[in-house]
Amino acid sequence: MASSSVFSPLLRALRPSTSCSGRSSATNDNSAAAVVAAGGAAPRPAPLAAVVSHRRELLLGAALGAAFLKAPLPAEAREIEVGAVLPPAASNPGFVFFRATPKDTPALRAGNVQPYEFILPPTWKQTRVANILSGNYCQPKCAEPWVEVKFEDDKQGKVQVVASPLIRLTNRPNATIEDIGSPERLIASLGPFVTGNTFDSDELVDTSVEKIDGQTYYSYVLETPLALTGSHNLAKATAKGNTVVLFVASASDKQWQSSEKVLKTIVDSFKV
Numbered sequence: 001m002a003s004s005s006v007f008s009p010l011l012r013a014l015r016p017s018t019s020c021s022g023r024s025s026a027t028n029d030n031s032a033a034a035v036v037a038a039g040g041a042a043p044r045p046a047p048l049a050a051v052v053s054h055r056r057e058l059l060l061g062a063a064l065g066a067a068f069l070k071a072p073l074p075a076e077a078r079e080i081e082v083g084a085v086l087p088p089a090a091s092n093p094g095f096v097f098f099r100a101t102p103k104d105t106p107a108l109r110a111g112n113v114q115p116y117e118f119i120l121p122p123t124w125k126q127t128r129v130a131n132i133l134s135g136n137y138c139q140p141k142c143a144e145p146w147v148e149v150k151f152e153d154d155k156q157g158k159v160q161v162v163a164s165p166l167i168r169l170t171n172r173p174n175a176t177i178e179d180i181g182s183p184e185r186l187i188a189s190l191g192p193f194v195t196g197n198t199f200d201s202d203e204l205v206d207t208s209v210e211k212i213d214g215q216t217y218y219s220y221v222l223e224t225p226l227a228l229t230g231s232h233n234l235a236k237a238t239a240k241g242n243t244v245v246l247f248v249a250s251a252s253d254k255q256w257q258s259s260e261k262v263l264k265t266i267v268d269s270f271k272v
Helices: 002-012 018-037 048-069 106-110 183-195 253-268
Strands: 096-099 117-120 125-127 146-153 157-165 204-212 215-223 232-240 243-251
Touching: 106 146, 117 253, 157 183, 157 253, 183 204, 183 215, 183 232, 183 243, 232 253, 243 253
Parallel strands: none
Antiparallel strands: 096 117, 125 146, 146 157, 157 243, 204 215, 215 232, 232 243
16 A cells, blocks of 8 residues: 555664564465355455554654654744744833733642733743753642742743742632832742752842732842852742742852843843
8 A cells, every 4th residue: 555655764664574464364264265165155264364464554644743843832942043933022022021811830730820921132042941940740739848840041031930839828719029128028038949059148139019900019129149059139029819929039159140031021020
């Protein structure tokens, strides 16, 4: 059959050996001869085996084609500039707009995190989150904070979204960020997730509070010379549903010199 010949070089290695085929043919020939000897007309060869074989080739061919030819979806894409897949930010020329959806992370699919959004320069790239940090293993109920998404640019810095179960910070369900406490109290609990290692209250340079569409946000400026994430960190946090969401922008001294304004614009744009 011409349609199955496309995959025949691969399938020949998977088919039974010639000796097996020979024995099968001989058996069929003997069966046909026995019918003739009994006075009946020789039957036409049954097509079932051929149909099954052809179907098997088509299924295997389809599977191989999917494995080799499947193109990644934009949500799965990594190491490509976000400007190639994200739309321009209407309110900020020169930036692109990212809004997380349930297909992006397990926590969003489980409803543990409300969709969040922010803008980025088009040259930034999304990076993979290590499974141990992603919360994949503990959804829908995680006891510790996890990383939702990460983006970075070698010359400008990096950003990440960290989510923390509300129960870790307060026993009140559906609490607001004000219920948790002051900006200083919140960052004392979540500071290590900003720096990547430890947090010292002396590293906190400034805090501010603002309301956007009725939602309260705490914002932070930190100078963290020993942080794994970078010596300069900006953060913005809010509480919604059963989760506190923390947005962090980090940069080294060299990156901060040229990208301070860009990073502040990114953090200011963050909303849940």
